[in-house]
Amino acid sequence: MYLTQGLHRAVQQHPDGVMLVHGERSSTFAQVADRVARLAGGLRDLGVxxxxxVAILGLNSDRYGEYLLAVPWANAVLNPVNIRWSAAEIAYSLRDSQSTVLLVDDAFAPLLPALRAAYPGLRTVIHYGDGPTPASTVSYAELIAASAPVPDARRGGDQLAGLYYTGGTTGFPKGVMLSHANLISSAFGALATGYLPEFGARWLHAAPMFHLADLAGWNAQVILGGAHVIIPMFDPLAVLRAIDAHRITDVLLVPLMVQQLVDHPACADxxxxxxxxxxxxxSPISEALLERAMKVFPSAGFTQCYGMTELAPVATLLGPQDHTARLLRSAGRVAPHVEVRIVDEQGAEVAPGTVGEIVASGPNVMLGYWNRPDDTAAALRDGWMHTGDGGYLDDDGYLFVVDRIKDMIVSGGENVYSAEVENAIATHPSVAACAVLGVPDQDWGERVHAVVICQPGAELSIEELREHTKTLIAGYxxxxxxxxxxxxxxxxxxxIVKRELREKYWGDHARQVN
Known part of the structure; x- marks a missing residue:
């Protein structure tokens, strides 16, 4: 199995079919294959x-898609950079991965002086934007035009496909090493459920392409030989226009994006x-939002995916038929390619309904963390990936995620899982979005603290919120x-990045629990 396999199949079966659409540009499978082979040749000529x-820093584009195929074609390793990081964080990931070649677009070209100063090992920068090529960079268009195509190295199997840096909830981010087999098995397992694209699908890339969630959709669509419609970033109006203009069949979003779509005043147009x-x-979707979304998208089925970068990324899926009141807070059932268990602190499997740590095993489990053997050993134990997520399986095999284990609040000696409180708060009609965290408290050790965005025009008091949540969960x-x-x-x-919310309350404390 290798990431470029689907492209070869598509060129063989329907070379003139449209593969990439971005703005006014459109490329067929045959055209993409030729450009990818030339870009791979150019990378080799540059010393790769x-x-x-080979890293990339940019907004979504068709060129981003070419990068995702050309790097393995050249027998190299992908390193998509988080576009929301600061220059210092980006430089850290480049330095840690020892990436000597970086592709950058117009939006992030202004960061190059800071990146080069922070990481002198950055040998070559390829500019793939539509604006003027910055000084001391290589033109993407000229590189492809001047380079001879090279044969596909067909890098695959257990060979390293890419480094995908985690968000870094504590300390510096870790580079997750994923093989071709990791990524392809995850895509095949998700496709086998029937919840993802089918042959002839048109996938809209609105979520950031640097993130593994969107990459999972990319891989599945490449396997099927389908079309990719790409917009630079999520924008409600741009998404609505793209669905209409390109007859989009599939899209990956987060619930906040779904909310922004259904609330947009032009949605009905x-x-x-x-x-x-x-x-x-x-995160799960609220019942109220699901009902609104189903009215706006009556022909669409909703599927929730639970996973993590270390699982490439899919572990469980909640399919359209399971979007019922009873199961809406569930993360679904285990996908065909992976096994999931719930274990206690000693690693022993617990009974259904018992909260413990979610662990997973299968061909999608990462190779390890880049240059971090201790972290790898801590996460991969006895063949199982320890996710750090707390949850339970019910008698029917549905997974319920209750919280990140480290985010558990201990208040008055009782364990409180913030996700459970968030689910209760989210049902209040005045609440648009929320996060729950433990903050220091002289009497309780930690108290349950809610951070809430109210619906437009709504107000909310702590007394009203407490009374509401106590009708759904225990008073403590x-x-x-x-x-x-x-x-x-x-x-x-x-x-939601709870680390930033906690800093306000825990900044002067030596540890994050009381």
Whole structure:
């Protein structure tokens, strides 16, 4: 198995079919294969050797798609950079991965002086934007035009495919090493459920392409030989226009994006009937939002994916038929390519309904963390990836994720899982979005604290919120303090970054628990 395999198949079976659409540009499978072979040749001419890391920093584009195929074609390793990082964080990932070649677009070219100063090992920068080529960079277009195509190295199997840096919830981010077999097995397992694209699908890339969630959709679509429609970044109006104009069938979003789409005042002005699959992740979807979204996208089935970068990334899926009131907070059932268990602190499997750590095993489990043997050994134990997520399996095999284990709040001696409190808070009609965390408290050790964005025009008091949540969960789990904000910090994957919220309360403390 190798990442370029689907492209070869598509060129053989329908070379004139459209593969990439970005703005006014459109490329067939045959055209993409030729450009990829030339870009791979150009990379080799620039000194890229077998196994070298080649990084990219840019918004979504068709050129990004060419990069995803050309790097393994050249027998090298992908390193997609998080576009939401600071220059210092980006330089860290380049230095840590020892990436000597970087592709950059117009949006991020201004960062080059800072990146070069912070990481002198950056030997070559290839500019693939539409604007003027910056000084001391190589023109992407000229490189492809001047380079002879090279044969596909067909790098695959257990060979390293890419380094995908985690968000870094604590300390510096870790480079997750994923093989071709990891990525392809995850894509095949997800496709086998029938919840993802089918032959003839048209996938919209609106989520960031540097993130493994969107890359999972990319890999599945390449396997099927389908078309990719790409917009630079998520924008509600741009998504609505793309679905209408290109008859999009599949898209990956996070619930916040779904909310912004269904709330957009121009939503009713577009034909959205082509949409068949809405895949979402990062967090469950609320019942109220699901009901609204199903009215806006009546032809679409909703599928939640649970996983992580270390699992390449799919572990479980909640299919359209399971989007019922009873199962809506579930992360679904285990995908065909992976095995999931719940274990206690000693690693022993626990009974259904018992909260423990979620662990996974299968061909999708990462090779390890780049240059971090101790972290790898801690995460991969006895063939199982220890996710750090707390959850339980019910009697029917549905997974319920209750929290990151380290985010568990101990209040008055009782364990409180913040996800459970967040689920209760989210049902309040005044709440648009929320996050729950433990903050220092003189009496309780830690108290349950809610950070809430209210619906437009709505107000909320702590007394009202406590009374509401106590109708759904135990009283000791109800929030004891409330902060109303206008926005929450969000990661590239669409997850709320609780680390930033905690800093306000834990900044002067030596540890993050009381």
């Amino acid at each position: 050797q077998d196994g070298d890391r 577009y034909d959205l009937s082509s949409l068949r699959h809405i895949i979402y992740g990062a 789990k109800a929030p004891r303090s409330l902060e109303v904000v206008t926005e929450l910090p969000v990661s590239g994957a669409g997850k």
